[in-house]
Amino acid sequence: MTEPIEFIDPLSDEEGADQAADLFRSAYGQEPQGVWASPGRVNLIGEHTDYNAGLCLPIALPHRTFVAIRPRADTTVRVVSTLSPDSVTTADLDGLQARGVKGWAAYPVGVAWALRKAGYSQVTGFDAAFASCVPLGSGLSSSAAMTCSTALGLDGVFGLGKGDSDEGRLALIDAAIDSENNMAGASTGGLDQSASLRCREGHALLLDFRPGLTAQQSAHQEACDFSKYGLELLVLDTQAQHALNDGQYLSRRQACENAARLLGVDNLREVADEVNESADPASALEEVLAKLPDDVTRRRVRHVITEIGRVPQFVDAFARGDMEQAGRLMDASGDSLRYDYEVTVPELDTAVEVARSCGALGARMTGGGFGGSIIALVKEGTGRQVAQKIADAFAQKGFHAPRALSAVASASGHRVR
Ligand code: GLA
Numbered sequence: 001m002t003e004p005i006e007f008i009d010p011l012s013d014e015e016g017a018d019q020a021a022d023l024f025r026s027a028y029g030q031e032p033q034g035v036w037a038s039p040g041r042v043n044l045i046g047e048h049t050d051y052n053a054g055l056c057l058p059i060a061l062p063h064r065t066f067v068a069i070r071p072r073a074d075t076t077v078r079v080v081s082t083l084s085p086d087s088v089t090t091a092d093l094d095g096l097q098a099r100g101v102k103g104w105a106a107y108p109v110g111v112a113w114a115l116r117k118a119g120y121s122q123v124t125g126f127d128a129a130f131a132s133c134v135p136l137g138s139g140l141s142s143s144a145a146m147t148c149s150t151a152l153g154l155d156g157v158f159g160l161g162k163g164d165s166d167e168g169r170l171a172l173i174d175a176a177i178d179s180e181n182n183m184a185g186a187s188t189g190g191l192d193q194s195a196s197l198r199c200r201e202g203h204a205l206l207l208d209f210r211p212g213l214t215a216q217q218s219a220h221q222e223a224c225d226f227s228k229y230g231l232e233l234l235v236l237d238t239q240a241q242h243a244l245n246d247g248q249y250l251s252r253r254q255a256c257e258n259a260a261r262l263l264g265v266d267n268l269r270e271v272a273d274e275v276n277e278s279a280d281p282a283s284a285l286e287e288v289l290a291k292l293p294d295d296v297t298r299r300r301v302r303h304v305i306t307e308i309g310r311v312p313q314f315v316d317a318f319a320r321g322d323m324e325q326a327g328r329l330m331d332a333s334g335d336s337l338r339y340d341y342e343v344t345v346p347e348l349d350t351a352v353e354v355a356r357s358c359g360a361l362g363a364r365m366t367g368g369g370f371g372g373s374i375i376a377l378v379k380e381g382t383g384r385q386v387a388q389k390i391a392d393a394f395a396q397k398g399f400h401a402p403r404a405l406s407a408v409a410s411a412s413g414h415r416v417r
Contacts, residue, residue, distance in 0.1 A: 005391040007384070008063065008237075008405045011133045013037070016066035017417040019082055019131035024068035027080045027088055028127050032068035033157050038148035038413025039064045040134035040141040041195035042235055042366045042375050044204055044224075045333050046311040048341055050189035051253050052260075052304050053269035055311035056207045058191060059224055059409040060199035061235075065132035065145035066416065067108070069153040072125035077109050081130040093125060098182045107143055108150040110183025114175040115154060122158045135403065138237040139365075139372020143184070144192035147176035152197070152413050163414075167215040169197045187250045188368075194219070201411040206315055210269055222315055224409040227380055229323045231361065233407040234383040236390055238347035239400040240371035248370050252341065255300045263291060268304045276309035303340040307333060327361025327377050334364025334374075343369030347399050352376075354393045358386045375407070 011019070017035040024032040039060040046056035075093040081104070089105040093112055101109045108128055115123045128150065134142040151172035155163040162168035176193040180186045190209060199205045204224040208217065226233050260268050271288055278284040285305060289298045310329050317325035334352055338344045344352075348365045355363035355376035363376035378386050387404040394402055 002388070002392045002395040003401065005384075005387045005401070006403045007387070008133060008135060008403055010062035011064065011066070011131070013416040016064060016131055016133070017068075020066040020068040020129050021417065023080060023082055023085055023131060024070070024127070024129035027085070027129055028070070028078070030070060030127075032129070033070045034153070034415055035066055035068045035417040036149050036153040036156060036413065037064040037066045037416045038145050038152055038196045039199070039410055040145045041192060041199070042140065042233070042373070042407055043191060043195070044375070045307075045314045045330060047307060047333060047337055047366070048252060048343070048368075049304060049308050049311070050191040050207070050209050052256050052272075052308070053209045053211060053267040054272065054304065054308040055209070056191045057204050057222070057311055057314065058195035058199065058207070059204045059407065060195055060412055061134070061140060061405070061407055062410040063134045063140070063405065064413070065130060065134055065142065065149045067149045067153050068129045069157050070127050071157040072127060074125050076125040077112060078127045079105050079108050079130070080128075082132075099185060101183060106184040107146045107179060110179025111147050111150040111175050112154055113183060114178035115151070115160070117178070118171065118175060120158070120160055122160070123154055124158070126154065126157065128153065135237050137241070137371075138239070139367030139369070140235070140237070141192035141196060141367070143180055143186065143188070144176060144196045147179050148172065148193055148196035148413050151176050152415070156415060166198060166219070170215055173197050187253060197412050199410070199412045202409050204409060206311070222318065224318070226377070226408075229321060230380050231323060231377055232380045232383050234355070234376045234378050234386055235366070235373055235405045235407045236351050236355075236376070236387055237373045237403045237405070238351055238371065239402055240345050240347035248343070249368050252300065252343065255297060256304060259292060259297050259301045262293070263288065268301060269308065272305040272308040275305050281309065299340040299342075303336045306336055323361055323377070330362025330364050330375075330377060331356070337365055337369060345371055346397075347371070347394070347402075348374055350393055350397060350399070351390045351402065354390045355386055358382075358389050360386065
């Protein structure tokens with residue numbers, strides 16, 4: 001018999017704010033000016049589409065990263081986290097260059113660096129203390145939870161006035177992406193940061209990444225309550241190693257950019273719309289693929305085009321309450337990520353197979369892949385059993401013990417103290 005699988009509970013406002021503020025006091029001997037929190041996410045469908053100007057459908061998790069912040073008059077930044085409470089990392093914003101900070105501190109320091117670069121000269125140094133219940137490196141956007149909580153905190157303490165509106169938050173999202181891309185060296189696309197700062201409780205966020213859209217055009221709130229249909233969304237963190245800055249993610253992005261060039265378009269969304277809106281999408285897809293030089297490129301492009309097409313179908317099925325169809329689309333997305341985009345690993349494949357064999361309506365990996373988490377749409381009240389079955393299969397195969405959490409569509413980041 002395997003050990004009972006661990007379920008990760010979210011921290012309440014009170015608990016998270018206490019942990020971050022207590023650490024702040026013990027590290028810096030002062031009171032923070034305030035505490036902000038921003039969530040991790042799971043993406044329901046629309047994977048590896050954001051950097052192809054495509055569509056995604058994330059929900060925010062109830063699991064968040066909390067940051068206690070106090071501004072400084074100089075350009076020094078000090079950061080500390082509950083994971084290593086005795087080790088404060090220091091950086092200087094003055095003269096800081098891209099990739100100039102190493103380790104996890106790159107994420108928060110990079111946000112201040114990016115905001116200053118974008119013209120927010122009132123942003124100076126600061127002291128910050130982090131506490132989080134978003135599992136790290138699990139494909140649940142622990143990085144975005146950190147950069148977005150930092151962006152909200154800096155917005156608050158330096159009075160940028162961007163955090164109070166959805167439109168204003170776009171500037172904070174840009175700074176979070178810039179930090180992850182250019183300070184931390186993780187070539188993330190925008191899904192995670194948008195989810196962390198734009199999601200609404202009880203809703204999934206339909207994101208459209210076509211360039212040039214207004215805030216309003218680029219996001220729609222879609223009601224999302226699994227329990228209304230007698231279902232729950234199980235998230236299972238495989239604990240297989242996952243990192244976005246190890247080259248695999250970048251190589252997928254480059255394959256897509258290269259394919260767009262060969263097809264003579266700015267991004268794969270342009271071809272996706274033509275294919276998915278044509279009278280005969282299957283033949284239109286074959287025609288596009290025939291223009292590409294090799295099997296691998298064809299499969300990468302097939303994933304992106306079909307995945308963009310599945311997002312509105314999923315939204316439609318969900319809105320009609322056709323959860324069987326929503327589940328089938330999740331399965332199709334998962335299979336496309338496994339066989340065409342090739343971003344899964346044996347742990348993800350096993351978890352998905354076991355969830356499906358336990359009767360999940362749909363199951364697939366979520367996030368960037370190469371490790372990380374799966375999501376499974378299961379009957380309400382059965383999540384724990386399904387998770388345990390996956391843990392048993394993992395033990396048999398000699399994989400790391402997985403962890404689980406249950407996901408309800410939660411709110412985006414905000415001030416908690
Ligand atoms: C990671 C990236 C996102 C997105 C997903 C895949 O989470 O950070 O930008 O590309 O992978 O959908």
